[in-house]
Amino acid sequence: MHDLLANLALGFSTALTLPNLGLAFIGCLVGTLIGVLPGIGPIATITMLLPITFNFDPVGALIMLAGIYYGAQYGGSTTAILVNIPGEVTAIVTTLDGHQMARQGRAGVALGIAAIGSFFAGCVSTLVIAALARPLVKLAQLFGPAEYFALMVMGLAFAVVLASGSVPKALAMILFGLLLSAVGTDLETGVERLTFGIPALTSGIDFAVLAMGVIGFSEVLKNLEAPEQRSAAKQPIGRLLPGREDLERSAGPILRGTLLGTVLGILPGNGAVLAPYASYTLEKKLAKDPRRFGKGAIEGVAGPESANNAGAQSSFIPLLTLGIPPNAVMALMVGAMTIHGIVPGPLVMTKNANLFWGMIASMWIGNLMLLVINLPLVGMWVKLLDVPYRLMYPAILVFSCIGIYSVNNSPSDVVLTGVFALIGYALLKLGFETAPLLLGFVLGRLMEENLRRALLISRGRLATFVERPVSAGLLVVALIVLVAAVLPAVRRGRAEVFTE
Amino acid sequence: MMKRLLMLATLCAFQAQAAYPERPITLIVPFAAGGPTDVVARIVGDNMSRTLGEQIVVENVTGAGGTTGTSRAAQATPDGYTIMMGHMGTHGAAPAVYPNLKYDPVKDFLPIGLAAGTPILIVARKNLPPKDLKEFITYAKANSEKLNEAQAGVGSVSFTTCSLLNSILGIKPTRVPYQGTGPALNDLVGGQVDYMCDQIVNLTPQIQAGSIKAYGIATEKRSPALPDVPTTKEGGLPEFQVSAWNALFAPKGTPGEVVTKLNGALGKALDDESTRKRLLDLGADLPDKAGRSPEALQKLVASEIERWGKVLKGQGAGK
Amino acid sequence: MSERAEVPENHAAGRSAIQASQNLIAGLALIAIAAIALGASADLGEGRFYAVGPGLLPRAVATLIGLIGLALTAGSLIRKGDALGRWGLRGPLFLFLSVAAFALSIRTVGLALAGPVAVLVSGAASPETRPKELIVFALVVTALSICLFRYLLHLPIPILIIPNVLVL
Numbered sequence: 001m002h003d004l005l006a007n008l009a010l011g012f013s014t015a016l017t018l019p020n021l022g023l024a025f026i027g028c029l030v031g032t033l034i035g036v037l038p039g040i041g042p043i044a045t046i047t048m049l050l051p052i053t054f055n056f057d058p059v060g061a062l063i064m065l066a067g068i069y070y071g072a073q074y075g076g077s078t079t080a081i082l083v084n085i086p087g088e089v090t091a092i093v094t095t096l097d098g099h100q101m102a103r104q105g106r107a108g109v110a111l112g113i114a115a116i117g118s119f120f121a122g123c124v125s126t127l128v129i130a131a132l133a134r135p136l137v138k139l140a141q142l143f144g145p146a147e148y149f150a151l152m153v154m155g156l157a158f159a160v161v162l163a164s165g166s167v168p169k170a171l172a173m174i175l176f177g178l179l180l181s182a183v184g185t186d187l188e189t190g191v192e193r194l195t196f197g198i199p200a201l202t203s204g205i206d207f208a209v210l211a212m213g214v215i216g217f218s219e220v221l222k223n224l225e226a227p228e229q230r231s232a233a234k235q236p237i238g239r240l241l242p243g244r245e246d247l248e249r250s251a252g253p254i255l256r257g258t259l260l261g262t263v264l265g266i267l268p269g270n271g272a273v274l275a276p277y278a279s280y281t282l283e284k285k286l287a288k289d290p291r292r293f294g295k296g297a298i299e300g301v302a303g304p305e306s307a308n309n310a311g312a313q314s315s316f317i318p319l320l321t322l323g324i325p326p327n328a329v330m331a332l333m334v335g336a337m338t339i340h341g342i343v344p345g346p347l348v349m350t351k352n353a354n355l356f357w358g359m360i361a362s363m364w365i366g367n368l369m370l371l372v373i374n375l376p377l378v379g380m381w382v383k384l385l386d387v388p389y390r391l392m393y394p395a396i397l398v399f400s401c402i403g404i405y406s407v408n409n410s411p412s413d414v415v416l417t418g419v420f421a422l423i424g425y426a427l428l429k430l431g432f433e434t435a436p437l438l439l440g441f442v443l444g445r446l447m448e449e450n451l452r453r454a455l456l457i458s459r460g461r462l463a464t465f466v467e468r469p470v471s472a473g474l475l476v477v478a479l480i481v482l483v484a485a486v487l488p489a490v491r492r493g494r495a496e497v498f499t500e
Numbered sequence: 501m502m503k504r505l506l507m508l509a510t511l512c513a514f515q516a517q518a519a520y521p522e523r524p525i526t527l528i529v530p531f532a533a534g535g536p537t538d539v540v541a542r543i544v545g546d547n548m549s550r551t552l553g554e555q556i557v558v559e560n561v562t563g564a565g566g567t568t569g570t571s572r573a574a575q576a577t578p579d580g581y582t583i584m585m586g587h588m589g590t591h592g593a594a595p596a597v598y599p600n601l602k603y604d605p606v607k608d609f610l611p612i613g614l615a616a617g618t619p620i621l622i623v624a625r626k627n628l629p630p631k632d633l634k635e636f637i638t639y640a641k642a643n644s645e646k647l648n649e650a651q652a653g654v655g656s657v658s659f660t661t662c663s664l665l666n667s668i669l670g671i672k673p674t675r676v677p678y679q680g681t682g683p684a685l686n687d688l689v690g691g692q693v694d695y696m697c698d699q700i701v702n703l704t705p706q707i708q709a710g711s712i713k714a715y716g717i718a719t720e721k722r723s724p725a726l727p728d729v730p731t732t733k734e735g736g737l738p739e740f741q742v743s744a745w746n747a748l749f750a751p752k753g754t755p756g757e758v759v760t761k762l763n764g765a766l767g768k769a770l771d772d773e774s775t776r777k778r779l780l781d782l783g784a785d786l787p788d789k790a791g792r793s794p795e796a797l798q799k800l801v802a803s804e805i806e807r808w809g810k811v812l813k814g815q816g817a818g819k
Numbered sequence: 820m821s822e823r824a825e826v827p828e829n830h831a832a833g834r835s836a837i838q839a840s841q842n843l844i845a846g847l848a849l850i851a852i853a854a855i856a857l858g859a860s861a862d863l864g865e866g867r868f869y870a871v872g873p874g875l876l877p878r879a880v881a882t883l884i885g886l887i888g889l890a891l892t893a894g895s896l897i898r899k900g901d902a903l904g905r906w907g908l909r910g911p912l913f914l915f916l917s918v919a920a921f922a923l924s925i926r927t928v929g930l931a932l933a934g935p936v937a938v939l940v941s942g943a944a945s946p947e948t949r950p951k952e953l954i955v956f957a958l959v960v961t962a963l964s965i966c967l968f969r970y971l972l973h974l975p976i977p978i979l980i981i982p983n984v985l986v987l
Binding site: 043046047050051054141142143144145185187188189199202203268318322323324325326328331332333334335336338339341343344345346347348408409410449453456457459 | 532533534535538539542543546557558559560561562563564568602648653654674676677678679680682683685686687689690692693701704705706708709711778781782
């Protein structure tokens with residue numbers, strides 16, 4: 001405990017210097033900006049700003065880059081709530097209820113609770129990193145391929161709960177997502193799968209491309225068709241910030257979301273992406289009246305937003321303690337550290353103590369800055385809703401196209417997004433939901449990879465999944481969740497299930 | 501009239517080349533930002549920018565083991581404003597690994613010069629029974645079916661180098677693929693897989709912390725970054741000598757003067773104290789003066805294509 | 820399963836055999852997806868348990884999708900459901916053209932031209948567009964994007980390319 005305080009003191013003294021404060025602020029500001037802009041994300045931005053950081057000292061450089069990453073989580077929810085287009089892929093779940101709240105004139109409340117929930121999650125996970133980094137990483141090490149597979153299966157079971165409409169259609173969407181995730185080059189054998197000879201598909205479909213197309217652009221198409229529905233969003237904006245009742249309702253989800261995000265963010269293989277989905281499903285299951293979800297339930301915003309911020313921060317843990325990046329952004333951080341002469345690894349905590357603790361302290365400061373930046377902006381964002389749609393949608397389109405292009409400097413990605421826009425439009429018209437599709441996509445890759453890897457290592461013995469305790473446990477939970485989700489639907493009578 | 505126009509045009513072209521570079525140069529890195537090749541490219545590019553007086557902007561174009569970015573570079577306008585950082589995979593092993601490769605490493609590129617190479621190490625999970633390379637050789641030959649080797653995907657450095665190792669040892673372990681070195685390393689540390697061959701840059705911190713153990717480094721001399729790791733020569737496996745070299749290439753048709761200028765700037769970068777230090781700290785090995793010429797690189801590319809062609813026959817994509 | 824001759828223009832329920840035309844098309848779409856996927860993965864090996872091949876997941880998933888599609892199609896003939904709504908043509912067409920135009924022009928002529936082109940083409944997607952207003956807006960948005968993405972965020976997006984003359 002004494003050690004912890006001493007370390008935190010070192011951290012704050014490092015983080016509170018004027019240059020580092022300034023860099024943190026710039027990072028958070030830029031992060032918020034790119035979070036808001038659809039398509040473009042932390043990876044492209046950090047890559048581009050890396051050269052600028054050459055002249056800074058390592059701690060400062062990393063503080064700024066880190067700020068961009070978790071700042072983007074704050075910004076991503078803004079567009080998700082206001083225009084139903086996620087600015088970041090982690091904000092997809094926020095569109096479900098967040099935008100509905102905006103339609104009910106509660107945009108301010110939604111934006112506010114997203115910021116507050118994210119702040120709380122940021123503070124807590126910073127503390128967790130500081131105190132529990134080592135043990136948490138040991139926990140993550142327990143996870144081998146079999147356990148990951150079981151975790152993914154559990155995630156799929158959650159996906160069924162996620163859907164608010166017809167269960168068979170949701171299942172079909174999850175499966176479609178799984179299918180789309182298989183497009184590309186097979187990891188193990190190197191053969192191309194489902195690419196139809198199109199070179200653009202050889203490396204698979206980028207998640208941002210799929211998300212922007214199926215959710216973002218198809219949303220634009222939906223609005224173009226139904227001008228009457230749009231004006232409903234122009235209800236008098238009541239409160240600009242969450243009221244007492246809102247805060248009370250959100251307290252539980254925020255806590256649980258933070259916990260989920262912290263745990264999932266540590267798992268390599270981008271576990272942090274799952275966090276908002278997991279939180280949403282958990283809240284929906286726990287709520288007294290689950291049917292409110294999908295129609296503007298504040299818990300559906302508070303939980304996932306906390307989860308994604310907690311996940312973003314805790315994904316620093318494997319990087320700072322083991323030197324092994326759990327996702328692509330952290331891999332960039334490895335590069336940034338390496339270029340600055342700091343080789344990330346288990347010894348960073350001791351050899352570069354001021355870096356480790358400085359970053360942790362700066363994360364807390366960063367979260368505070370983000371709260372201060374975002375809350376007042378709520379009023380400004382809400383005014384944006386007044387822009388006539390005939391001007392708003394071309395702007396959204398151009399920004400999104402640029403954003404998608406910038407991810408891989410690839411025009412074919414942009415065209416692919418257009419194709420997915422048409423597919424997404426068709427799906428909407430046919431009564432399918434898109435959230436399960438995206439979740440299936442994310443899980444698909446991870447699930448198949450780990451299934452095949454686990455079977456490779458166990459030499460084909462399926463029993464490996466039940467012999468290993470953690471894996472068996474997760475599979476059991478998955479089964480329970482699945483049964484619990486499907487049973488009431490079956491009991492309620494097929495008529496309701498098939499009608500939507 | 502035509503003659504005068506022609507003279508004018510030639511003069512202009514001449515001027516343009518003499519003034520090279522006049523605007524920023526794009527350096528395509530066919531791998532993800534933050535990885536070893538990217539880091540080398542950025543460190544070297546940073547210094548070259550100062551020599552040339554124009555910014556060298558790194559553009560990461562990932563995919564298909566580096567071949568997507570390489571194809572893009574091969575098709576770029578050969579005016580000297582697009583170059584690329586290729587490596588042992590993209591310009592050595594790719595023809596053997598990818599049957600439908602969309603570029604020819606020899607015909608579509610002009611070599612500029614070698615940048616830095618990263619030695620390869622044989623590493624294993626810390627609880628694997630063999631204590632050193634000699635014991636590992638015996639253990640591997642005896643337990644070939646039980647062994648799990650981690651690799652970062654078909655076409656990656658870990659894949660190609662371990663293909664060489666396995667063929668030298670004559671073993672056929674189960675090859676477990678991962679999406680990149682990060683996850684592979686993670687499972688090695690966690691003890692889920694048994695061994696791996698990879699670049700020193702990724703492995704040094706783990707070895708120093710003791711979370712994995714290194715059996716040998718595949719170079720002539722021990723690395724200053726890891727003085728306790730014996731060379732494969734010392735350990736009884738002298739045939740396993742491989743380094744993941746990184747080099748600058750320009751698309752075919754780039755003017756000779758431009759290539760010379762770039763080669764000069766590269767050489768200056770490799771001589772610069774601080775750049776050298778950054779690269780050496782990573783464990784990279786730098787080419788000596790003789791190895792820096794475009795001709796030396798051309799020879800290397802040809803010999804690498806031949807070498808990997810033999811080793812990887814039947815082990816590449818589609819198999 | 821008779822009476823398919825009489826398909827009224829308004830709602831399907833009660834009159835024709837198709838009780839839920841939305842589900843019918845949805846089901847057929849799923850079957851189509853499954854068929855395409857199965858066809859495309861026909862040459863992929865399924866492997867064995869200890870070396871699962873690349874074909875296993877796509878084929879298994881495609882089969883399941885097909886089954887759900889069948890169930891939905893069958894269900895649409897039995898149970899009441901939503902009718903297929905009207906599908907717009909203008910919106911999707913011009914949105915796609917706008918995106919495609921952007922993709923074609925971004926690397927060939929640069930953002931300074933791709934931006935306005937995309938905005939103007941997308942304007943055709945909505946009947947509410949006012950042409951003069953849109954032109955001005957296109958230029959403003961493009962200028963803003965250039966400042967934002969190129970100069971602030973340092974992204975390597977080509978601004979203006981005139982072949983053999985200029986590259987910004």
